[in-house]
Amino acid sequence: MxxxxxxxxxxxxxxxxxxxxxxxxxxxxxxxxxxxxxxxxxxxxxxxxxxxxxxxxxxxxxxxxxxxxxxxxxxxxxxxxxxxxxxxxxxxxxxxxxxxxxxxxxxxxxxxxxxxxxxxxxxxxxxxxxxxxxxxxxxxxxxxxxxxxxxxxxxxxxxxxxxxxxxxxxxxxxxxxxxxxxxxxxxxxxxxxxxxxxxxxxxxxxxxxxxxxxxxxxxxxxxxxxxxxxxxxxxxxxxxxxxxxxxxxxxxxxxxxxxxxxxxxxxxxxxxxxxxxxxxxARMPSVSFDLGYPVITIPVVLTGSTRAPKSMTLSDPTNTGKYTYVFSLASTATKSSVAATYLNGVLTIPFLKKTSFGKVIGIQKRTMTLSYIINKFRNTSLTDLYTAQGQ
Ligand SMILES: [Zn+2]
Structure with missing residues (x-):
């Protein structure tokens, strides 16, 4: 009815x-x-x-x-x-x-x-x-x-x-x-x-x-x-x-x-x-290409078997597939209800928000090895689960 x-x-x-x-x-x-x-x-x-x-x-x-x-x-x-x-x-x-x-x-x-x-x-x-x-x-x-x-x-x-x-x-x-x-x-x-x-x-x-x-x-x-x-x-x-x-x-x-x-x-x-x-x-993981190259920012990534919370940033400043990534200690200000996990080389990001100069343009679900990101992750490799469009 x-x-x-x-x-x-x-x-x-x-x-x-x-x-x-x-x-x-x-x-x-x-x-x-x-x-x-x-x-x-x-x-x-x-x-x-x-x-x-x-x-x-x-x-x-x-x-x-x-x-x-x-x-x-x-x-x-x-x-x-x-x-x-x-x-x-x-x-x-x-x-x-x-x-x-x-x-x-x-x-x-x-x-x-x-x-x-x-x-x-x-x-x-x-x-x-x-x-x-x-x-x-x-x-x-x-x-x-x-x-x-x-x-x-x-x-x-x-x-x-x-x-x-x-x-x-x-x-x-x-x-x-x-x-x-x-x-x-x-x-x-x-x-x-x-x-x-x-x-x-x-x-x-x-x-x-x-x-x-x-x-x-x-x-x-x-x-x-x-x-x-x-x-x-x-x-x-x-x-x-x-x-x-x-x-x-x-x-x-x-x-x-x-x-x-x-x-x-x-x-x-x-x-x-x-x-x-x-x-x-929710301060979820996000990726932007605003600088002309990909930068992935993850507010909270639970690392190792102890699931210690850290923050993570991955970027490829040379745009040549040579990613660098940085772990830093997560503070209490870096909460995220969409935490990623990193265990045995596999980075799992429940959802990844794609932004363009502050505007959300897409949402993706990603499970990928760190080596995949470092070697292959490109704008063109992103397939949106959901597309966000202004109107
Ligand atoms: Zn209403």
Whole structure:
């Protein structure tokens, strides 16, 4: 059965809101800039020296009203669950003591609960979440109920009511609605908590800079938004903030795709969601040819049978196949959730990001001997698993 999703969960509108009331702003749409990540809105985060993670602060606009112990589950618990769901799906929940490199985590990001938001006039370096069932978003097609996110990535920085979640999911239309346009969680026998989890994971995808998958310009016709049931009469109105960087082909398993039939039922990141996440937030191994010759930079390579973490740089300055490579001690600042391994002369790089002057242009999976790299590794030897293209 095809899931039909409403605009409200997923609508991203260029709009600013005062503390008192939402105010419509002129709509700015860039019709060609559709897709996946919006790479100029990615977060630039600093490493927390205690957790060794890239901390993205989260605060609550109305914490006092969500600290009750009346609801079941309590909203106090739901606040905790929000961060748990977001971190487990998108972030680094590994323990630095037992996993100092962060290897295997989804990214190096950690959404950190900072409690009550400061006043709107006070700058906050992260995202501001409002919990409300009634704070509608004013749009040209009418007022839309929560949940929604108003911007992508770092454009949410200090944005008042930037993310609006509804803790009272059992009354929310994502849970209750069941009609030709949208089959909600209840009709799919999805529990209220799992429904809430699905919403949280999707919205935090927007928080990290991800746009809706179905808005890619290379989206197959069958997956266009109207066919997926978004109650949006105009392709111009539905998603006004688009990505500008496509990674891989259209991915209907993406948590950001309306047409993903399991998005509410089984809210997990797709393979390409994870790859894309790591490309931007995991400090993965990368290769560039910006200097006219290949330079491979590996933040963490686990060496020998003891898997001692080191950093590694390989380059061929003469462009003649005479690579030099340098190991250096990996510090705690050189975490990578995509660590390479080097054992008995074999260098295994789980994923290799190809960049051109700071822009990601491809992703590859490589297992290769050091001698292969030294003797044969060339630009032409790179075959992309996924191609990243701006649009
Ligand atoms: Zn969305």
């Amino acid at each position: 095809k899931i039909k999703l409403t605009v409200c969960t997923l609508l991203i509108v260029l709009i600013t809101v005062s503390v008192q009331a939402a105010v419509n702003q002129p709509i700015v749409a860039t019709p060609k800039a559709k897709a996946f990540f919006r790479d100029n809105q990615l977060w630039t985060l600093t490493l927390n020296t205690k957790t060794h993670k890239y901390e993205l602060p989260v605060c609550w606009e109305n914490l006092a009203t969500i600290s009750d112990t009346v609801h079941h589950p309590t909203w106090k618990q739901r606040r905790i669950n929000t961060l748990n769901y977001a971190n487990t799906a998108w972030g680094d929940v590994t323990n630095f003591t037992t996993n100092p490199t962060g290897n295997g985590s989804a990214s190096l990001i950690y959404f950190a609960d900072k409690g009550t938001c400061p006043l709107a006039s006070v700058s906050f370096s992260g995202i501001r979440i409002l919990v409300s069932s009634t704070a509608t978003l004013q749009t040209p097609i009418g007022n839309l109920p929560p949940p929604y996110t108003k911007a992508l990535g770092k454009n949410l920085t200090n944005l008042v009511y930037g993310v609006v979640l509804d803790f009272d999911m059992i009354k929310n239309q994502i849970y209750t609605r069941n009609d030709a346009k949208f089959i909600g969680c209840k009709a799919q026998s999805i529990s209220e908590e799992n429904c809430f989890k699905a919403v949280v994971i999707h919205e935090f995808g927007h928080v990290l800079g991800m746009s809706h998958e179905q808005n890619r310009t290379d989206e197959p016709l069958v997956y266009q938004r109207l066919s997926c049931g978004a109650n949006d009469p105009s392709p111009v109105l539905g998603q006004l903030i688009f990505g500008n960087l496509r990674i891989g082909a259209y991915d209907n398993q993406s948590i950001m795709a309306y047409c993903n039939p399991n998005r509410l039922k089984s809210p997990v990141l797709s393979v390409i969601d994870k790859v894309a996440l790591r490309v931007f937030y």
